[in-house]
């Protein structure tokens with residue numbers, strides 16, 4: 057009870073912040089960030105309908121997102137040209153329908169089996185659709201893509217949607233509705249049985265349910281909201297090319313969802329937030345951002361399979377079990393080890409990147425607020441020293457028998 | 473519909489081969505409506521395979537299975553289940569990541585007519601929720617209702633397995649070694665529970681514990697090497713010389 061209350065409060069807080077921020081600051085960056093966040097959250101939540109709720113690992117969820125993107129682009133143009141008398145606010149319904157239609161067709165062959173078979177089929181579908189989209193430049197616009205103009209005359213609210221803050225409001229409303237609907241669906245009989253199919257599809261068959269049909273319906277729900285997210289993307293950027301169907305988009309949503317934590321209904325929200333933050337900020341700080349992104353993903357898989365939400369959710373329990381003093385002791389033992397490892401690792405990565413990528417390797421490199429010379433062996437020695445220190449500290453901490461508080465619990469069981 | 477006098481299950485000349493291996497070699501058996509029918513036999517005799525054929529996990533190589541008047545051989549398990557046959561597994565087969573309550577509720581969804589509904593909340597089905605709580609109480613897991621099924625002790629998981637099987641209104645229940653791995657006290661308690669569950673239903677049970685078999689069953693079949701060599705009352709089976717030789721011999 058208290059947990060759901062605190063969740064609710066947290067949600068309300070985040071929501072009011074999301075609403076208020078673009079109003080108090082007219083930073084375009086912030087508004088765009090929050091708009092993209094709303095799109096990403098919807099997309100990641102829809103992905104988790106498959107992965108977390110039904111145990112279906114898809115490598116091709118971008119297909120349904122892309123379907124929504126292009127459906128929306130053409131619909132917006134149709135409204136703008138006067139061919140369609142639909143208020144702009146209802147564009148996401150078109151995206152959702154496109155996603156649903158694609159999922160209903162492709163789902164028939166996809167969900168026959170779970171596990172590896174499903175994953176491979178989803179990969180094949182993604183490749184197929186991307187290739188097909190490339191072959192029809194008249195529809196998907198080839199390299200430059202398809203663009204549209206969302207400033208149409210037909211709107212419900214009278215807003216022009218020319219300003220970023222106006223489109224942000226529209227996207228936010230649809231994202232919130234989608235998240236609420238997906239949470240609701242996860243609590244319906246279908247949603248509960250989807251969890252059962254995830255855990256043990258064979259047993260479900262002996263309880264009167266056809267796992268195939270459950271997977272299929274869940275697949276359609278996921279496709280619907282992916283299409284809706286795609287239409288929000290189209291409303292935000294007004295342009296896209298066939299690359300949105302591609303593996304990059306699919307991998308991104310997988311990583312965001314997993315980072316957030318697939319066992320929590322709202323885990324993908326956390327994941328989308330972190331991924332977007334990294335994408336937008338880390339990329340400005342360092343060229344090696346993708347490398348760190350990959351490292352973070354690996355670290356989560358290895359040490360915290362319940363994701364960032366899992367870490368947050370475990371904190372109060374760990375505090376209760378070990379007491380404040382116990383937790384502090386652990387932090388003191390493990391903190392320096394992790395910190396020196398991070399510093400050494402980042403130095404090594406940055407130095408290597410600088411050496412191999414910069415025009416003149418002896419140009420000064422800005423590293424931890426100081427200019428250093430990457431051709432000087434001294435910094436390398438320092439970096440290696442930090443790594444060695446970290447290794448030594450880890451070994452010592454392990455001998456002390458204090459392993460970090462990592463909860464490794466088996467996750468999704470993938471059967472057929 | 474079923475006639476009052478006909479058997480609940482009738483099996484005719486059932487065969488199952490796995491590749492070249494003939495595991496079930498011509499079983500014919502009638503299970504009377506309302507009876508408690510035990511199936512005994514040595515390890516590897518094909519008892520679990522027999523249950524797997526009846527419940528639809530495997531399709532028979534040949535032969536017929538009738539549930540009431542309905543021919544069910546070769547049907548998918550969920551269809552057979554909807555016709556009123558429910559089973560438990562020798563190796564515990566539950567939903568590990570879900571709570572005890574959720575496990576039981578899932579077993580009650582279809583009988584409770586929730587179907588594939590996605591436009592209502594599962595907790596809105598009051599009758600299903602209340603029945604789940606009652607059933608959890610009955611299998612003695614009330615204190616553990618919120619615990620993840622994967623965290624339960626072995627005995628608790630066995631109880632949950634049986635709870636999921638008896639959930640709903642199946643007329644025919646199959647139990648595959650429900651007491652496997654239980655200690656003496658637990659077995660004692662558990663057979664009392666089974667006796668209660670069986671009232672008004674037809675039960676088939678594979679069981680190695682002869683005390684349980686002879687105290688609960690009103691019919692016993694002996695399955696040896698894919699064939700039923702004898703069927704009768706517990707007393708008849710105890711006296712049967714062929715059975716004593718083939719199976720009980722070691723104990724007698």
Ligand SMILES: Nc1ncnc2c1ncn2[C@@H]1O[C@H](COP(=O)(O)OP(=O)(O)OP(=O)(O)O)[C@@H](O)[C@H]1O
Pocket residue numbers: 490495513514515516517518519520521522562
């Ligand atoms: N899917 C299968 N494929 C091949 N052989 C199988 C399969 N299932 C069972 N068998 C074989 O069928 C025989 C009977 O197995 P079954 O599990 O039915 O025996 P059982 O009477 O239940 O034994 P126990 O008392 O040990 O549970 C065994 O030799 C087993 O190896």
Ligand SMILES: [Mg+2]
Pocket residue numbers: 519520521562648
């Ligand atoms: Mg067996």
